[in-house]
Every structure is written in C-alpha cells, then in structure tokens.
Amino acid sequence: MTPGARRVLDSASELFYERGITAVGVDLIAQHSGVTKRTLYNRFGSKETLVATYLLARDRRWRAHVADALETPDLSPGERVTVPFRALREWMRGNPRGCAFINALAELPDPEHPGHQVAADQQQWLLELFTSLATDAGLRTPDDLAHQLLCLYEGALAVQVPATTRSSAETVGDAAAVLVRAAAPSNP
Template sequence: MKPSVPELAPLTPGARRVLDAASTLFYEKGIHAVGVDTIADAAGVTKKTLYDRFGSKETLVVAYLQHRDARWRDHVAEQLARVPEPGVERILAIFDAAESWSDDNSSKGCSAINARAEIGDGHDGHPVFPEVSRQKVWLLDLFDELCRDASVSKPRAMAEALMLLYEGAIVTLGMETFANPFPAARRVAKTLLEQAR
C-alpha cells in the first residue's frame, strides 16, 4: 500500500522559486509575519510573478502546505515499504517516519498545526483550515487502515488513540518540552497495540 498523495499541478521555474522561498519563510517565521514582498525578494522574482503564478498569498500558503504534505506522504510510503507485512511494526513505522522526518523538517513542529494556529477558528472561509484538516484526517485514516490490516480490535478507536499520541509527540517536539518525543510515543503505542491483538 502506498499512501495516496494529492495530485499537484506542475510548477514553472519561477513558481518553484516562489514556493521554495515561501515554504522556508512561512515555516521559519510564520505565515502572518511574512509578506509577499519578502517572498518575492527571497525568490528573486517580482510581486507580479508571484501573483501571476499563485493569485494570492492564501493560495500560496495552501500550496506550501500541500507540497510539504506530499513530501511527508512520500516519506511515510518509504518507511512503510520497509515493513510490508501487516502488524504492529508496520503501524509503528508511522512513528519511525515521524522521527526521521523531524530531524530535517520539523524543528518548529508541525506546519499544519502551526498554520492552523495562525488562522483563527477555521469558520471564516479561509482556505488553510480545510487543507490542514484534510491532512490530519488522512493520517487518522491511515492509522485506521493499518490497524484493520493488523487485525487490531476496535481499529478506529485505536487509530484515534494513536493519532493522539502522534499529535502529542509533534507538539512536544515543536515546544521542546522534552527530547525525543516520537520514541516515547512509539513505546506507548506499542504497548497499546500489543494489548489490543
């Protein structure tokens, strides 16, 4: 099973430079703190090019989140490919993927959670909320599928528990509450999974 990745439109070289610059700036400094002038300067393009390629800052934010999510899903797929047989270790591979991903990609925690924190309650029609919600539901559904494949009792309830462990670990990582939260979450997840088989 390969986790499905959203279909993303190909980018022109100018759009790629804009997206790369915006992705770095949004993650490091925050969405509201970074203006289109700063992004255009960092990308070496005009504001007109930015707007021609993306239309608005909000669309650029969504593109940043989608492209980052696509990279994360590819990383998850690679980790799952190492544990092809259904079972506890395949489920735990999600925590392994999160740990190895975080080394190079999550010094400030989860980009989706961070973006959600910046946009308010999500009921104002801002396009970020449905995007980050979609990403989190995808991971919950993946946990559910892996639990079903492993014949875990009450797979949806277990998937929800695993999701809470995962989310707690990634927030802990971003907050620097303690070191190595994913191995800690993995140990608890393993105990829960072994008890549910």
C-alpha cells in the same frame, strides 16, 4: 511550474515554516525569491493560494515519506501500525520547528481558508491511515485505537523538549507500541 514560480514556492515554504504564515508577507516572499510581486500574484493568485500550495507540497513529501517507511520488508502487521511514528522520528530531525500543519491550524483558524483545509485534511488522512493499518492488523477497536494514536502523534509534534535525551517522537512511538500490543486480539 515555471522557474520563477518554483523560486516563489521554495522561498515561501522556507519563510512560512521558519517565521510563521501570518508573519510573512508577499513583499518578503518576492524579495527572498528574487521575483516581483506581480510575478508572485501571476503564478499563485493570492497569498492564501500560496499557503495552500506550500502545505500541499509538504503533505505530499510527508505522505511519500510514510509510504516509503511502510515498504520496509519483514514488518509484522502490528509493527506496520507504528511505522508513522518511526517516520516521524526521522522527519523531525530535519524539521525542528515542529509540525507545519499544527502551526498552520493555529495560525489559520478560519475553516474557509484553503491552508486550513489542507492541514485538516492531512490530519484526517493520518487518522484514516492508522485505522486502516489497525484494521489490517486485526486489532480490536481499530477506530478507537486510531484516534489514540493520532492524539499521541499530534502530541509528539506539539511537545518537543530540546534539552531531553529522548525525542518526543521516540517517546510516543514507544507508547504507541504499548497501545498496539494491548489491542491485539489475544489480550483480554
């Protein structure tokens, strides 16, 4: 990526996350990044492509964050299932406006929009990760459990109450641990 393209993407990422995708136009992104609109279009082609690129970059960072958390030594297979919740707690400290993917899905309802597809793919990846971790842990009904965990995860992102002493990610992390223990084969 050229330095100009990097500035455009960095500026767009900040603006899209802070102000919303539909509220931010290419004029503002060009001004904020110090490039011309022509440079923006030469590098990305369209706002839609820039939105998808922004979401893909966030997705890569999030997946790397989860992968790093899964490398924690001495985790039992059951504990590994709840690692995305621990990673989410850490992630939310630096992302107070909630989930960029939920926000994108709310702002981009058209499934043909490339940004919508990136956000939907991120949710599918997380569902598949939960399913894989639950299967590896030998838990009962891993597909059902994965769906329950995804709903908890997404709920934590949708419900952030700043006035409380516990984060929503911490609360759903505890709930996820209860679900994982209940799905253990030794439980009736």
